[in-house]
Amino acid sequence: GRVDALVARFRAAHPDVEVVAETAWTAPNVAGLLAGRLDAAFVRPPVDEPALLCRTVDTEELVLAVPAGHPLAAGRRRIGRPEVVDLPAVMWPRENGPGMFDRTIAQVWPRGGFRLVRQEPDDEQLLRAVAQGDVVAAVPAGRARALRLPGVRLRRFTAPTPTVEVGLAWPAENRNPALHALLALLD
Numbered sequence: 121g122r123v124d125a126l127v128a129r130f131r132a133a134h135p136d137v138e139v140v141a142e143t144a145w146t147a148p149n150v151a152g153l154l155a156g157r158l159d160a161a162f163v164r165p166p167v168d169e170p171a172l173l174c175r176t177v178d179t180e181e182l183v184l185a186v187p188a189g190h191p192l193a194a195g196r197r198r199i200g201r202p203e204v205v206d207l208p209a210v211m212w213p214r215e216n217g218p219g220m221f222d223r224t225i226a227q228v229w230p231r232g233g234f235r236l237v238r239q240e241p242d243d244e245q246l247l248r249a250v251a252q253g254d255v256v257a258a259v260p261a262g263r264a265r266a267l268r269l270p271g272v273r274l275r276r277f278t279a280p281t282p283t284v285e286v287g288l289a290w291p292a293e294n295r296n297p298a299l300h301a302l303l304a305l306l307d
Contacts, residue, residue, distance in 0.1 A: 121262055122178040123162055123286055130302050137298045146217035153291055159299045164220035165287040174289040175306055181261040182224060182282040183274045185246070187253040193273035200278045205233030210246050210255040213239050220284055227282035228258045247272050260284055 131139055144152075149161035153172055167174050184199050186192045192199055214221040225234050238255055240246050244267055246257040251271035264274050288306065290299055 121180075121286075126177060126288075126302075126305060129305055133305070134298065134301055137301075145212075146220065147215055150289065153289060156291070159294055159296045160288055160290040160302060163287050163289045164217045165285045166219040166223070167287065167289055168219065171291055171293070172289050173292050174287040175303070176285045176287050177306065178286040179283050180286065181276070182228065182258050182284055183261045183264055183276055184228070185250045185257045185259050185264055185272050185274055187250055187256075188271045188273055189253060190256070190273070192256075192275060196275055198278045199275045201228065201230060204228060204256065205231070206235050208235055208237040208255045210238040210240055210249040210257045211236055212241060212243075212246065216241075223284060224258050224282070227280075228277070243267065244269075258282070 127139065127141070130137075144161075146163040146167065149158065149163050150167060150169060150172065152158035153161055154169065162177070163174065165174055165176065184192070184204060192203060211221065211224075228234075238249055240249050243259055243263045246259060247264065247267055247269045249255050250257050251269050253271070261274070261276075264272075288302075290303075
């Protein structure tokens with residue numbers, strides 16, 4: 121995706137700069153930025169921290185992951201919002217990324233009816249839960265397609281298409297030249 125491409129371009133343009141890549145949820149990434157441990161981090165906006173700046177790097181469609189045997193999996197191209205109301209759903213813990221969690225619920229269940237029956241730590245575990253046949257999950261399309269789990273069908277939503285963003289966040293006061301070189305690649 122665009123995130124990987126951005127990092128690759130930065131590494132190629134600045135081979136002398138050490139890029140230490142870590143994978144973490146938005147919440148620990150924000151904590152690392154605020155503590156001065158990280159110069160920049162990819163996050164899922166919105167990030168409600170006045171000390172941090174954030175630029176959108178990519179926008180990704182949310183899709184509904186349903187068990188292969190579910191009625192919504194059969195011969196359907198797109199799913200309407202009313203059809204997901206009150207379906208048992210699996211999601212990751214809100215504290216991992218409150219902005220993305222709330223944005224997902226607001227777009228997929230705009231009139232309520234989000235019925236959380238299970239929590240799992242990450243997208244792969246969400247999809248494994250769906251494959252077991254008793255829950256649905258709203259997940260970013262790219263990640264869901266990359267994981268491609270057997271027993272899971274991905275269905276797009278009818279318009280308006282729900283989306284989540286990937287942002288690059290950094291402390292407003294950070295003067296690291298490498299950070300500013302990275303930001304220059306965004307323009």
